[in-house]
Amino acid sequence: MSAIEIKHLTYTYSKKTPFEHTALKDVSFVVEEGETFGIIGETGSGKSTLIQHLNALIKMKDGEGTILGKSLKDKKQLRQIRFDVGMVFQYPEYQLFADTVEQDVAFGPKNMGLQKVEIERRVRRAIELVGLDFEKFAKRSPFELSGGEKRRVAIAGVIAMEPKILVLDEPTAGLDPQGREDILALVKKLKEEVCPTIIIVTHNMDEIAKEADHIIALFKGEIIYNGTPLEVFSHEDFKEKTRLEYPTATYIANEIRKQGVDIKQVVTPEELVSELARIKEGKNV
Amino acid sequence: MSTLKISGVSYSYSIGDGKTIRALKNISFEVEQGEYLALVGMNGSGKSTLAKLLNGLYIPSKGTVLVDGIDTANDDTIFEVRKKVGIVFQNPDNQAVATIVEDDVAFGPENLGIPREEIVERVNEALEAVGMDKHRERTFSKLSGGQKQRVAIAGVLAMRPDVIILDESTSMLDPKGRRKIMSIVKKLNEAGITIINITHHMDEAAHANRIIVLKNGSIIADSTPKEIFASKVMDEAGLKLPLPAQIANQLNENGFNFESAPLTLNELMEEICQQLK
Amino acid sequence: MFKDISFGQYYPANSFVHKLDARTKLLLTIVFIVALFFIPSNATNRVDQAWYGYFGYMVTFAVLLVVIIFARVPIGSILKSIKGVLFIIVLMAVINLFVSNQGEVLWAWKRLHITDTAVHTTIKLILRLVLLIIGASILPLTTTPVAIADGLESLLKPLGWIKVPIHDMAMILSIALRFIPTLFEETQKIVATQKARGASFDTGNLFKRAKALIPILIPLFVSSFRRADELAFAMDSRCYNATNKRTKYRVNRMGWRDLLAFLFMNAYLVVILLDRYYWVFEMDRIIFGGWLGK
Incomplete structure (x- = not known):
């Protein structure tokens, strides 16, 4: 069973208005379980619309899709799909809201309706997984932490839901070189210990070339290339067709x-x- | 023409409970008119604090900052300082006051009470310099991140400053937007404006003709990019070399022989081709 | 989804109406609203005159048509502003339809009934609201928010003499307008993020729903404070408050266009007042009388 299968996905914003804008055009791809999968494309190429389909934040209209065998069109499955696909958005530290780190990380598991003991176990595990000392950080306010720590807490909040697939949108944006390296190392660790399938959205080609097993390149809502990094970046017209750099x-x-x-x-x-x-x-x- | 003279500057701020953090410790350096300086350091090294000290947004706890001989701590002449030293901040969304691009660019000159005819001239000039003259009547919020930062630069340029500080101005942009900003900045520097680029993108720092490295609020190096990248100081500051220099170092361990770290990709490639002949 | 909501946003063009001084447009918008207020909303109690009272609406419609032609804004963007309040209009119309007891009963069911008078007052109510919204949307469509803020500042200047901080208020208005789309986008992002963490905003009772908003509101407040902080630095850096003699990039100068606009709109107001107090349905009689054969 593939982790993700998307077939002929088309999505149009503000249909039948003067502001109509087709964000995705006939997009099809497969993500295998255990893959690190890269989605690249310039700003406005449809990456963000695409990933929001993967956990049904945007309801699929035209096209077919399954996540770990569950259909994105089956309303009864959507809730489970949302828990299966963890979503770390750009600058995730801006999602923090609770009084303590512990409470913030527990938000997701609580929404899942888990037992108290299970929530506690997951919160502790998630905070430790992202490399923060639980005893030291659990009772602190997330707003007092440094930028890098905030981002880790935000990621822990997603990890605590123990998703099987983790989607990260520009996980290293705005960090210094050391911070970037640390986050990429963290992603590798999470892949090994929590969610084997990782999807990274980025416009940093150096990072994705290093990290991904497989890449799709989007331009104006269409998949231009689909292959291993070596295959994708070997295309002579890569730059013209995607407006990205090698x-x-x-x-x-x-x-x-x-x-x-x-x-x-x-x-x-x-x-x-x-x-x-x-x-x-x-x-x- | 402005020289910046920073002498013995320390800056502390309180974080409540009577505790203070010393963000900068006894910093001294000078910047001549027309220099292109990069300020690098890890997050929390004090570099953004330093930016705000250079045009009097912060006043040193100890020491003095002189802009063209004017002390930034003097309230009466603070606007003279800010006229000369402009800052482009990190977040493209949080600097504009007006909905329409040209109105925002005019904000600075309006504040200075400059006659309207001259404001028009300055707005035109500034928008042209950043290549945004075609977008002058557009709604600010509908621009891309890179375009917003170009408007922010134009807003600073309209004050006709001697010095422009970029306080991590490219860190929230995509690579395309970043390249565009860097090429604009280069042009401005060639026109004689002093540039101080605060960044953690080392490939940007490589464009400067001088780099100051900060660590825990102190300057640990102040030299040319060549020398900085050849020394161990980047490691010490918790920073990475720019990619061309990294690759050159690795090649040195594999039979190549780079005498000095290449700053740009072109330099690296020329040298590789040379050594493969 | 939220991205499409328009706040009567500025439509750039170089028309007659665009070139008018913002103060002119502000004042004439008020003139228009006042005039609209004077158009009779019901006819007479006489059944044979139920069709009376439409003259004012026809004149208003014609006036708006002229304004729109001279403003060169697309009809689509005007209709969009109606779409936003369509629900309220429909709701008010439905309520209005059932409350009137006067006139001939056209339809009845249990205690509900509709009379012909009610039909006419409802039509007039809808007309009034739609015309009001169209008329009021001309100002923001043809005037940049900064110009509106400047115009307000200039019109309210007399208040400055009694130490009301007019300039700061205008600045606040301008910044608020500038940040509305930014905060909207931000809200959307936070909603998506928390939904991805399993939050739901449309289940449970009122209390639960209100509580569900906390994970949205707190990040939004935190980021707004951060934005305000950064904006303050940026404004200081660009010499805000450097002098009391602040100059203006946008010039407000009244010209022949403004005079024409004043004449036109005031003529409209006079016609409406004459219709109400002097002609009193005379025009309706002339137009509709023969047609209805009464």
Whole structure:
């Protein structure tokens, strides 16, 4: 069973008004369980509309879709789907509202109608998973924390619902380099321990090239490319068709290739370095 | 023409319960007219506090900030300081006061009581400089993040400042918006305006001709990008090298030989091609 | 969804009406509303005159048509402002339809009944509301919010002499208008986020529903305070309050257009007043009398 299957999804805002705007056009893709799946596209390409379909925040009108086998069109399943798909929006720290970290993280599990003991277990586990000391943070106000800590608490609030699929929209936006690295490491940890299927929405090509097993690239609501990072970033017309940049390593390889160097396609700096090292070695022999 | 002179500046603020946090400790440096300076440091290193000290939004707890010889602590001349030193803030949504683009750009000159004819001239000039003249009559809230920041820059430019401070102005933008802002800033610097870019994007810092590195409220380095990226100071400050320099370092361990850290992708690529010949 | 709601937002164009001084438009909007108030809402008690009293509405309609043509705003954007209050209009119309006891009963069921007089007063009520909304939407459609704020400031200047802080109030108004769309968008985002955490806002009793709003309102307040803080820094940084002699980028100058507009709208007001107090259905008799054959 695939984690997510979307078929022929089309979505139009303000239908039949002068403000009609088609955000998604005949979008189809499959996310396998255990995959880290990247969704890339410039601002306004439909990424945000797409992910809001995945947990039925936007009701599916045209098209078909299943989440872990449950239909997005079956009204009785929507509640369960919403719990199965955890959603970490951009700047999630702005969702914090409760008096203490503990209460805030418990909001999701409470809405699920869980038993008190179970809620407590999940809250403690989630706070610890995101790398915060439970004893130290549980009773503090979320508004007193640093930016990075707030973001972790917000992520814990989603993790406490123990979703099977986690969607993250620009999880590293606005953070310093260390903060970005920490959050990506956290995502890896969450993948191993809580939700095996991860979807990351981003316009940071370097990050997604490193993290994702599979990518779809959107432009004006349509899927332009669908494949592994290597496949997607190997397209010569990638830049024109998506209005995005290549990952830095790919860009460098492309430019060097233009200079007559026979270099294989790469997407991460590590691949670039090892490929260049191989060529250099060949020359020295 | 303005020089900034920061001498022995400390800044503390209270967080209640009688506790205070020392955000900046005994900072001293000078900035000459026309410089392109990057201020880098981790979140919480004190860099945004420093920005607000440079045009008198904050007043130093100790030490002085002189803009063109004017002390920012003097209430009577504070607007002279702010006229010379403008700030573009982080959040594109929270800086504009007016609904229509051109009205917002006019806000600063209006505050200064500049005659209308000249305001018109300044608004035109500023909108052209950031490439937003075609959008002058548009509703601000309908612009993209990058366009909003361009309007914010125009709003500062309309005051005809000597110095523009970018306080993490690109951190909420997509890569496209960021590139556009950086190219505008470069143009402004070439026209003689001093730029102070507070950022945690190291590839942006690489564009500057001088970098100051902050850690826990103190300056730990103040030098050219080449020297900073070649030293261990970035590690010490909890920062990462820009990607070209990172790649060069890794290549050095794999049979390549970079004498100094490349600042830009072009530099890196030229050097790679050279060494592969 | 919320993105489409229009706050009678400005429609950029370069028309006669756009070029009018904001103060002119503010004052003439008041003239218009006053005139509308004087149009009779019921005819006479005489059954044969039930059709009377429409003259004023016809004149108003014609006047608005002229204004719209001169404002060059699309009909669509005007109709949109009606859509927003359609529910209220329908509700008021339905209530009105059943309350009148006068006239001939056309339809009755148990204690409910509709008379022909009620039908006419209801039609007039709907006309009045629709015309009011159309008329009032011309101002925001053709005038930037800043110009409206400036115009208000200028008109209210006399209050400044008794130490009412007119300028600050105008600034507050301008900033409020600027931030409405931003906060709307923010609300939408927070609602989506909390829904994703399993919150529901449409179940349970009133108390429960009110409580469900806390996770929306608190983040919204927190972010509004943060925005206010940052905005204050940005305004200070751009020398707000640097001088008492603040100048204006937008000029308010009355011209020949304003004079024409005043003449036109006041002529309209005079016609409406004549219709009510002097002609008293004379016009209706001329127009409808022959047609109804009475």
